Amino acid sequence: xxxxxxxxxHQQAEAWIDAPAWGLGAMRQLGGEELSFxxxxxxxxxxxxxxxxxxxxACAIIKHTNPCGAAVGATPADAFRAALDCDPxxxxxxxxxxNFSLDAEAADAVAAHFFEVICAPAIDPxxxxxxxQKKRVRVLEVPRETWSPVPGRRVERPLHxxxxxxxxxxGFAELDExxxxxxxxxxxxxxxxxxxxxxxxxxxxxxxIVIARDGRTLGIGAGQMSRVDSCDLAVRKxxxxxxxxGGSVAASDAFFPFADGVExxxxxxxxxxxxxxxxxxxxxVVAAADVAGICMLLSGRRHFRH
Amino acid sequence: xxxxxxxxxHQQAEAWIDAPAWGLGAMRQLGGEELSFxxxxxxxxxxxxxxxxxxxxACAIIKHTNPCGAAVGATPADAFRAALDCDPxxxxxxxxxxNFSLDAEAADAVAAHFFEVICAPAIDPxxxxxxxQKKRVRVLEVPRETWSPVPGRRVERPLHxxxxxxxxxxGFAELDExxxxxxxxxxxxxxxxxxxxxxxxxxxxxxxIVIARDGRTLGIGAGQMSRVDSCDLAVRKxxxxxxxxGGSVAASDAFFPFADGVExxxxxxxxxxxxxxxxxxxxxVVAAADVAGICMLLSGRRHFRH
Numbered sequence: 281x282x283x284x285x286x287x288x289x290h291q292q293a294e295a296w297i298d299a300p301a302w303g304l305g306a307m308r309q310l311g312g313e314e315l316s317f318x319x320x321x322x323x324x325x326x327x328x329x330x331x332x333x334x335x336x337x338a339c340a341i342i343k344h345t346n347p348c349g350a351a352v353g354a355t356p357a358d359a360f361r362a363a364l365d366c367d368p369x370x371x372x373x374x375x376x377x378x379n380f381s382l383d384a385e386a387a388d389a390v391a392a393h394f395f396e397v398i399c400a401p402a403i404d405p406x407x408x409x410x411x412x413q414k415k416r417v418r419v420l421e422v423p424r425e426t427w428s429p430v431p432g433r434r435v436e437r438p439l440h441x442x443x444x445x446x447x448x449x450x451g452f453a454e455l456d457e458x459x460x461x462x463x464x465x466x467x468x469x470x471x472x473x474x475x476x477x478x479x480x481x482x483x484x485x486x487x488x489i490v491i492a493r494d495g496r497t498l499g500i501g502a503g504q505m506s507r508v509d510s511c512d513l514a515v516r517k518x519x520x521x522x523x524x525x526g527g528s529v530a531a532s533d534a535f536f537p538f539a540d541g542v543e544x545x546x547x548x549x550x551x552x553x554x555x556x557x558x559x560x561x562x563x564x565v566v567a568a569a570d571v572a573g574i575c576m577l578l579s580g581r582r583h584f585r586h
Numbered sequence: 587x588x589x590x591x592x593x594x595x596h597q598q599a600e601a602w603i604d605a606p607a608w609g610l611g612a613m614r615q616l617g618g619e620e621l622s623f624x625x626x627x628x629x630x631x632x633x634x635x636x637x638x639x640x641x642x643x644a645c646a647i648i649k650h651t652n653p654c655g656a657a658v659g660a661t662p663a664d665a666f667r668a669a670l671d672c673d674p675x676x677x678x679x680x681x682x683x684x685n686f687s688l689d690a691e692a693a694d695a696v697a698a699h700f701f702e703v704i705c706a707p708a709i710d711p712x713x714x715x716x717x718x719q720k721k722r723v724r725v726l727e728v729p730r731e732t733w734s735p736v737p738g739r740r741v742e743r744p745l746h747x748x749x750x751x752x753x754x755x756x757g758f759a760e761l762d763e764x765x766x767x768x769x770x771x772x773x774x775x776x777x778x779x780x781x782x783x784x785x786x787x788x789x790x791x792x793x794x795i796v797i798a799r800d801g802r803t804l805g806i807g808a809g810q811m812s813r814v815d816s817c818d819l820a821v822r823k824x825x826x827x828x829x830x831x832g833g834s835v836a837a838s839d840a841f842f843p844f845a846d847g848v849e850x851x852x853x854x855x856x857x858x859x860x861x862x863x864x865x866x867x868x869x870x871v872v873a874a875a876d877v878a879g880i881c882m883l884l885s886g887r888r889h890f891r892h
Binding site for chain 2: 281283286287288289290291292293294295296297298301302303304305306317318320321324327328343344345346347348367369370372374426427429435436437438439440441442443444445446447448449485486487500502503504505506508509513517581582583584585586
């Protein structure tokens with residue numbers, strides 16, 4: 281599949297589709313302009329995230345490979361509105377993905393904003409008609425059942441003079457694998473939010489912090505060189521979008537090397553922190569959580585994404 | 587080359603070295619522990635950055651694929667101290683690379699801090715002895731002349747069911763290609779800083795903003811979902827490390843979609859902004875620079891790095 285250019289206009293590029301077709305290779309483009317290299321990268325990230333968000337309707341909005349909002353909801357439209365609400369400024373021009381068939385209500389909600397790509401496992405006829413009006417927007421149907429990678433199929437990362445090859449990072453800690461290590465115990469709703477935040481944080485570039493409540497992200501701290509900066513960033517992004525963080529849950533993609541990051545989250549109102557654990561200072565970090573009276577859960581599973 | 591594990595402990599991985607050997611494949615490990623997957627990714631990023639910083643001694647410190655400091659200096663030790671000074675908190679445990687032979691002074695300066703990996707084209711015998719004391723630190727010699735990719739050799743990016751293939755993003759706009767679009771003109775020193783900041787910003791995850799002065803980075807805004815957030819982040823990071831930004835230069839990896847990012851940089855003291863241009867609002871962005879009395883340079887070359 282030829283592409284106009286690669287990540288930047290001075291790079292030539294093309295896409296090779298696996299046979300038999302699966303994942304993005306099984307997509308059907310229903311309308312809109314030609315897909316760019318960056319559209320494909322972001323559509324891949326968006327679909328991989330929503331398909332990790334379980335069986336309720338879910339929506340994710342991606343910009344530059346990072347989510348700027350993700351949510352589950354009673355309907356696809358609800359999930360979209362909640363995802364958009366996380367950071368409407370960044371969402372502009374992004375890639376939106378759903379894990380559910382797109383209906384007219386969701387299509388109307390999405391069509392009211394500018395996105396470059398809209399992806400869903402299926403798009404019902406009325407929704408299709410609504411999206412047809414947005415002539416430039418790329419509309420993709422990607423069946424959910426095609427998303428599973430062939431077992432054992434690995435991914436390559438090219439360096440200079442060397443190619444790293446590794447297993448995909450598939451799956452994440454489930455609700456019943458989360459271990460409470462503080463005196464404070466999470467409510468069932470907090471546990472569910474912890475599992476949701478963990479599923480999202482896996483799809484954010486490291487270092488990554490995701491703050492969530494009621495099945496929606498409130499602040500996402502992405503791509504920082506220190507964990508405490510990711511914590512600050514998630515809190516500031518939430519505040520900038522007007523989200524109050526009382527009783528929220530924060531997930532971290534890797535352990536806290538010091539207690540400072542947890543302290544910043546607590547100061548902002550976060551009540552539950554979920555993280556893999558494994559730092560030599562875990563005891564200090566858990567003690568800080570106990571002093572603050574918050575709850576900490578360990579997942580035992582790191583999700584660096586570089 | 588076997589690896590203990592991949593990006594995360596639950597992912598199996600290995601490294602395939604190109605023949606004939608070049609780049610990281612041509613490295614010689616002089617000491618320290620086994621290299622991890624993430625060490626290799628960061629060493630690759632660090633060397634690729636310093637080898638883009640010209641013929642003066644240069645140093646870069648990488649965390650999670652992003653630079654948390656880069657500088658040129660009269661000596662490798664000078665360059666290291668200036669690079670570390672950008673963000674000493676994030677630098678802890680990072681990967682340091684030099685484009686020059688490492689001498690005793692630089693080795694002493696580096697050995698006073700904790701890094702996981704130290705890379706240089708060559709390491710002189712006294713420096714080698716100094717670094718031998720740091721038993722766990724991985725010390726790599728990677729000859730500069732081996733860094734050039736084979737022309738036409740392309741890089742792959744695996745998605746789900748599809749692999750994107752593109753040219754490497756080699757080179758960047760040189761000093762004499764930068765076009766002044768404002769009434770204010772840059773001084774020769776500002777032009778040199780603009781070229782330096784552009785070389786660094788190419789190696790920062792998008793959206794990326796790098797603020798620099800006197801051949802050293804002062805604030806790096808990495809991996810954000812909106813450009814104005816990257817501007818804010820670069821300014822805040824500089825302030826947190828105690829850097830005053832008067833008369834500094836900022837580089838952006840892609841165009842400014844609105845004038846707001848430039849306005850934030852100007853408010854912080856930035857006096858020159860260099861960016862590719864190409865937005866439909868370029869005129870508005872340049873006008874904002876003229877109103878502020880700062881200088882804007884266009885490079886004509888975008889460097890997204892996702």
